[in-house]
Amino acid sequence: MGLPVRKSKVTPPPTCPLSEVLRLLRGAWAPNVIWQLSGDARRFGELRHDMPRISARVLSARLRELETRGLVARRVLHTSPPSAEYSLTPLGRELLPAINALASVGTKLIEEWEADQRKLAVG
Amino acid sequence: MGLPVRKSKVTPPPTCPLSEVLRLLRGAWAPNVIWQLSGDARRFGELRHDMPRISARVLSARLRELETRGLVARRVLHTSPPSAEYSLTPLGRELLPAINALASVGTKLIEEWEADQRKLAVG
DNA sequence: CTGTATCCATGATGATACTG
DNA sequence: CAGTATCATCATGGATACAG
Numbered sequence: 271m272g273l274p275v276r277k278s279k280v281t282p283p284p285t286c287p288l289s290e291v292l293r294l295l296r297g298a299w300a301p302n303v304i305w306q307l308s309g310d311a312r313r314f315g316e317l318r319h320d321m322p323r324i325s326a327r328v329l330s331a332r333l334r335e336l337e338t339r340g341l342v343a344r345r346v347l348h349t350s351p352p353s354a355e356y357s358l359t360p361l362g363r364e365l366l367p368a369i370n371a372l373a374s375v376g377t378k379l380i381e382e383w384e385a386d387q388r389k390l391a392v393g
Numbered sequence: 394m395g396l397p398v399r400k401s402k403v404t405p406p407p408t409c410p411l412s413e414v415l416r417l418l419r420g421a422w423a424p425n426v427i428w429q430l431s432g433d434a435r436r437f438g439e440l441r442h443d444m445p446r447i448s449a450r451v452l453s454a455r456l457r458e459l460e461t462r463g464l465v466a467r468r469v470l471h472t473s474p475p476s477a478e479y480s481l482t483p484l485g486r487e488l489l490p491a492i493n494a495l496a497s498v499g500t501k502l503i504e505e506w507e508a509d510q511r512k513l514a515v516g
Numbered sequence: 517c518t519g520t521a522t523c524c525a526t527g528a529t530g531a532t533a534c535t536g
Numbered sequence: 537c538a539g540t541a542t543c544a545t546c547a548t549g550g551a552t553a554c555a556g
Contacts, residue, residue, distance in 0.1 A: 286496070286499070287496040287497070287498075287499030287500040287503060288424050288428065288495055289421070289424070289425070289499070290499040290503055291495045291496070291498050291502060292418060292421075292495065292499075295415060295418075296419060296548090297547095298412070298415075298419075301412070301415050302409075302412070305411065313517085314517075314518055315518080323550085324549090324550090325549070325550050325551070326518080326519065326520085327519090327520075327549080327550075328549055328550080330518085330520075331548090331549095346518095351517050351518080352556090353517060354518065361498070361502075361505070364497075364498050364501070365495075365498055367494055368494035368495045368498060369411060371491035372410075372414045372418075372495075373409070373411040373414070374410070374491075375410075375414050375484070375487050375488050375491060376409070376411055376412070376413040376414040376415075377410040378484060378487070379410070379414060379417075379462060379463075379484075380410060380413055382484070420527095420528065420529085421528080422528095422529090436537085437537070437538055437539075438537060446530085447530090448529065448530050448531070448532095449538080450530075450540075451528075451529055452539095453539060453540075454528090469538095474536095475537070475538075476537055476538070477537085477538060
């Protein structure tokens, strides 16, 4: 278990550390899931609420992937009704600086795009 | 032109800086293209050679995306036969630290996976 | 509440063949 | 050499219904 299961037939991937992480951040939602977990632990329903457009199916799948790879920890709460709580592991937390660095480039990307928009509107 | 054209109907995406970059790094190849360009400028054929399994179609598509977003510069060389040269723009270079940070987490991910493998083999 | 199963649309990629 | 066009394949995501 808990293992990378290389099953993809398309995209025969270049096996390198970078691709390894990107495979986890690949989906449209994985990075946001990690972002949402950067603070306190959150329950499944809370995550759904914070990412209104994600489907339960995908949220579940992403959490499983991240859990399998040891980036996210799952803890079952014996409440009534039962609930579950997700949090970042230490390894998962190591992604946060990288994610912040990416986000800062993203900000510039958006600024440049807006600048282009203004240029088009004016010129 | 040179603009983000939001056309996707699935994945109605959370518009945030992080998603903005990830959309560019999303594919299986984009990060490697950037990595390949982290040194000197490279020609189309050289990139194909360095990433043997990428198809011309996809390489072309990725380069266009990155060029459109201002991360990669394309320069046509008036040789015979004509060739083209790609390089990272300053903005593109700003991705490198983030990519390195990701790669370092990727390395740990692989180490943990190998540790798991050993544990399974022994225990 | 926490998931999982099914169905269907969209996106990404490789292979191949072809153009400038 | 540098790309583009077409086609088939697989992965990802949403919606919905359903199960524990």
